[in-house]
Amino acid sequence: MLEVIRGLSKKTDSKIVLVVLDGVGGLPLETNGETELATAKTPNMDALAKDSQLGLIELVGAGITPGSGPGHLSLFGYDPIKFTVGRGALSAVGIGVKLNAGDVAVRGNFATLGEGRIVKDRRAGRPSDEKNVEIVSKLKAAIPEIDGTPVEIYTESEHRFVVVFRSTGTPLGANVSDVDPQETGVQPLTAQALDAASEKTAALVNAFVARAEEALRDETQVNGALFRGYSDVPHFPSYADVYQLKSACIASYPMYKGLASLVGMDVLDVPGEEDAMEEKMQVLRDNWDKYDFFYLHSKKTDSTGEDGNFAAKVKKIELFDSLLPQILALNPDVIAIVGDHSTPSKLASHSWHPVPFLLKSNYGRKDLAQRYTEEEAGKGSLGLRKGTDIMPLLMANALKLQKYGA
Amino acid sequence: MLEVIRGLSKKTDSKIVLVVLDGVGGLPLETNGETELATAKTPNMDALAKDSQLGLIELVGAGITPGSGPGHLSLFGYDPIKFTVGRGALSAVGIGVKLNAGDVAVRGNFATLGEGRIVKDRRAGRPSDEKNVEIVSKLKAAIPEIDGTPVEIYTESEHRFVVVFRSTGTPLGANVSDVDPQETGVQPLTAQALDAASEKTAALVNAFVARAEEALRDETQVNGALFRGYSDVPHFPSYADVYQLKSACIASYPMYKGLASLVGMDVLDVPGEEDAMEEKMQVLRDNWDKYDFFYLHSKKTDSTGEDGNFAAKVKKIELFDSLLPQILALNPDVIAIVGDHSTPSKLASHSWHPVPFLLKSNYGRKDLAQRYTEEEAGKGSLGLRKGTDIMPLLMANALKLQKYGA
Structure with a gap:
């Protein structure tokens, strides 16, 4: 119609x-x-x-x-x-972040990881928005870019945050498997590219997870990042x-x-x-x-x-x-x-x-x-x-x- | 939706x-x-x-x-x-017969056949339900199975009856051409399988038709069986x-x-x-x-x-x-x-x-x-x-x- x-x-x-x-x-x-x-x-x-x-x-x-x-x-x-608008893109839209063609927006949860990277709480005890802002500041300082790809990190609320990977040429694919295991007592999953165009995105996601854990290693509760819902810009x-x-x-x-x-x-x-x-x-x-x-x-x-x-x-x-x-x-x-x-x-x-x-x-x-x-x-x-x-x-x-x- | x-x-x-x-x-x-x-x-x-x-x-x-x-x-x-529910399956459902995966239900009409198997009346003069029950009893006795496949025969009403071929392993296909020629003055058609999975079903149908005519050869009005509407179980x-x-x-x-x-x-x-x-x-x-x-x-x-x-x-x-x-x-x-x-x-x-x-x-x-x-x-x-x-x-x-x- x-x-x-x-x-x-x-x-x-x-x-x-x-x-x-x-x-x-x-x-x-x-x-x-x-x-x-x-x-x-x-x-x-x-x-x-x-x-x-x-x-x-x-x-x-x-x-x-x-x-x-x-x-x-x-x-x-x-x-x-x-x-439809993917969850990552809708989260970005909801906090006023403009996505450009080739960018990928990802919906993240802060989590509590224990010994051996075991997920103890998928929502990190639902931190306050203030704590979220504090953690996001640390991450921004630690991860301004990954291998030349600009990385933006935004507070959504409580345990929720949004990451935008900005494309610098070749468009980033959004067909990537979740890091969030959807259960506790196991390690976060390794993101896998589900098509060739998303291989770089999967590598960015896995690098982000590792560097976030490194940057948050002095935190006791908010010390891990889980991802699910990757979106390119809806057209x-x-x-x-x-x-x-x-x-x-x-x-x-x-x-x-x-x-x-x-x-x-x-x-x-x-x-x-x-x-x-x-x-x-x-x-x-x-x-x-x-x-x-x-x-x-x-x-x-x-x-x-x-x-x-x-x-x-x-x-x-x-x-x-x-x-x-x-x-x-x-x-x-x-x-x-x-x-x-x-x-x-x-x-x-x-x-x-x-x-x-x-x-x-x-x-x-x-x-x-x-x-x-x-x-x-x-x-x-x-x-x-x-x-x-x-x-x-x-x-x-x-x-x-x-x-x-x- | x-x-x-x-x-x-x-x-x-x-x-x-x-x-x-x-x-x-x-x-x-x-x-x-x-x-x-x-x-x-x-x-x-x-x-x-x-x-x-x-x-x-x-x-x-x-x-x-x-x-x-x-x-x-x-x-x-x-x-x-x-x-949609196929006519055979709807007839079976309508008389309370449960179909299992792999079975085929077929809608049948009793017909009057004359010299040389020429169809004289496609509805056998619309027999009473009682006559239908009597004919179905004869057929049940004559055709309990065909080459190891159990055959069930049910009265619907007047000239209408239902046959269920019960699968004994490989599912029976339901893609079979009609026996009912939809006109008088011609012979019943031979059922043809319209795909490989329905070859056994077509053979069962043709065998049923022949054995039914044999069992009803002393009947003057209700002496033939025409089929149209073959259904496997709707899922x-x-x-x-x-x-x-x-x-x-x-x-x-x-x-x-x-x-x-x-x-x-x-x-x-x-x-x-x-x-x-x-x-x-x-x-x-x-x-x-x-x-x-x-x-x-x-x-x-x-x-x-x-x-x-x-x-x-x-x-x-x-x-x-x-x-x-x-x-x-x-x-x-x-x-x-x-x-x-x-x-x-x-x-x-x-x-x-x-x-x-x-x-x-x-x-x-x-x-x-x-x-x-x-x-x-x-x-x-x-x-x-x-x-x-x-x-x-x-x-x-x-x-x-x-x-x-x-």
């Missing part, structure tokens, strides 16, 4: 804003009660909904709880079963190529900026701390003339759901509602509001429930849905759809898709 | 009950009238529906009338276009493998027990005659602690529809409604009610109409549907879906599916 859309897309002056309220779908705390969205006072979204078309979206499939990666790829129009057809769009990402958290950059969006700087929703409005205004597609991300609707804090999630929804008039004042040709998955406070985690989808353009039909809530969206004329339907609908409503066939 | 679900499934203590009211979907007798479900008095299903999520299900596809096999496979999560990924479920089938009729056993469910004994719905409740209670998934089947909702008996179908729906509290008393984490296809009394046959689907768990949203009927289910928040969405939804609602991607 992406190929069909690519063949139909055309450049026009119309502007699209895709607002992603992360994890916005919810659940009532009690049977037949109201969700976070239905509880929130949202006069601006209510007014918009009355003039919009609504529906419900499944990002990956029935019953499937999407991670942030697959959820966003689906919103961006890429089938999340077909287009997705870009927004410019598929949709003929000059597209911008307005987000604060590294994961979402990284996912947007994977599909070729320009990632705009957002000043301010944490979610910085007010600042994002200013960034949108400042860049309004420069782009024809804006992906605008709100994180806190998800984080509050993950915390199981129903009232706080309601407040974050209301915060966005208060800012919505600033977007509408720019008079976008198409505006859509959706989530990348549900995060019901009741579950304190991502969930499989469909997310409400609102689409406003000059070319909509009348619709029974009167609010941007799960229940009302279920009455909407757009029906229950998959996430990859969203981009074609936005493009069509912006009159950016040509007729298919004569 | 089955592979995705397999990768996400995890074992937990939660329990799922999937009630299949065979053929439950119906039609009004007159335009804008009420269906069997809407006519039935169903206070217990009504109360459950008010706390549940509803939708409509197409088991195979738009406009497609499912047979019992594809309808059930779809409910069980197996794409019925991809996963489906099991419920234990795909869903990590310990699953049980509570059904009375061979076809449904056979289909459940094909996907690896334990088939529980149900005492009593015919549909034995009351007895099934006792079997459910007796086995409640031993399984985490129960498939509970009601046959008579279909048979009454097949008979074109609207009032009788209403009664069978009401019978199930009266038993529903016994299931709810066990407090399942997830209960679903659905059909494997519609069987409107008006058509007196299976039909293509979507079936209503009810899903109750602790993780549902409010829903407009107020009864378990076709019309109300059409208002439900689960929307119009395909049959293979059901198992992922049941698994998700039982919190038995992990997140997809990070």
Whole structure:
């Protein structure tokens, strides 16, 4: 379908804003009660909904709880079963590290090794983030490069870290076996290249493991490095190529900026701390003339759901509602509001429930849905759809898709 | 998608009950009238529906009338276009014959042969079931084995019978051409092996045909055997493998027990005659602690529809409604009610109409549907879906599916 859309897309002056309220779908705390969205006072979204078309979206499939990666790829129009991001690359993306063609990103765990290199704890007793930063500093000093290949080492959290081997010519292969034995009481495994292109990578990995153990030999708990999940840079057809769009990402958290950059969006700087929703409005205004597609991300609707804090999630929804008039004042040709998955406070985690989808353009039909809530969206004329339907609908409503066939 | 679900499934203590009211979907007798479900008095299903999520299900596809096999496979999560059961195997399953790896089941028709083995009637004048049993007895006595291969012969109904060739070592191939010429006025065809592995099977088939004609030479009407549809045992990924479920089938009729056993469910004994719905409740209670998934089947909702008996179908729906509290008393984490296809009394046959689907768990949203009927289910928040969405939804609602991607 992406190929069909690519063949139909055309450049026009119309502007699209895709607002992603992360994890916005919810659940009532009690049977037949109201969700976070239905509880929130949202006069601006209510007014918009009355003039919009609504529906419900499944990002990956029935019953499937999407991670942030697959959820966003689906919103961006890429089938999340077909287009996947490896764990190493997703970790790199999640901490804001840009991968280039030929590089390999590896997901690492710090471990505790005992006598004879026997793995005693695969997570090194889950060290604090501060301890992780301290260990990473030691490793950076000890292993700036291996045989001429630049090595970058990043803290992820607790026992997790990421290593990026930067290619200096021939691309590094990512088809390498794990160092992590997935059990204790045995030695770490020796990485093996699983194809010829990955032989250099396997050698780099094994050299890294040896030099890390040497550098950490005075540590008692965090004294080994295990690897699993090697990824080269995922290559997705870009927004410019598929949709003929000059597209911008307005987000604060590294994961979402990284996912947007994977599909070729320009990632705009957002000043301010944490979610910085007010600042994002200013960034949108400042860049309004420069782009024809804006992906605008709100994180806190998800984080509050993950915390199981129903009232706080309601407040974050209301915060966005208060800012919505600033977007509408720019008079976008198409505006859509959706989530990348549900995060019901009741579950304190991502969930499989469909997310409400609102689409406003000059070319909509009348619709029974009167609010941007799960229940009302279920009455909407757009029906229950998959996430990859969203981009074609936005493009069509912006009159950016040509007729298919004569 | 089955592979995705397999990768996400995890074992937990939660329990799922999937009630299949065979053929439950119906039609009004007159335009804008009420269906069997809407006519039935169903206070217990009504109360459950008010706390549940509803939708409509197409088991195979738009406009497609499912047979019992594809309808059930779809409910069980197996794409019925991809996963098929050969006619020979489905006939064997339908009469309760278990096939083992290496066996071949063949669907046979009794025929009337005239002078020079010319086929005069491909269905032998549609003999009575009693005559079929008498002929099968003769054949059993005459052909207990062929060259050391055990031969089993079973009555299906009228002119239809099933032969099972039991493998005694090397698996028997099922790639054999038909004996049935599909027309009269010609001789039966000689079976040909279409691959090397099926040569022994073709020889067995031809020997069977000759020995059957010899054994039936004193018969005037039922004196020949035609074959078409050869199947080895269908191999489906099991419920234990795909869903990590310990699953049980509570059904009375061979076809449904056979289909459940094909996907690896334990088939529980149900005492009593015919549909034995009351007895099934006792079997459910007796086995409640031993399984985490129960498939509970009601046959008579279909048979009454097949008979074109609207009032009788209403009664069978009401019978199930009266038993529903016994299931709810066990407090399942997830209960679903659905059909494997519609069987409107008006058509007196299976039909293509979507079936209503009810899903109750602790993780549902409010829903407009107020009864378990076709019309109300059409208002439900689960929307119009395909049959293979059901198992992922049941698994998700039982919190038995992990997140997809990070």
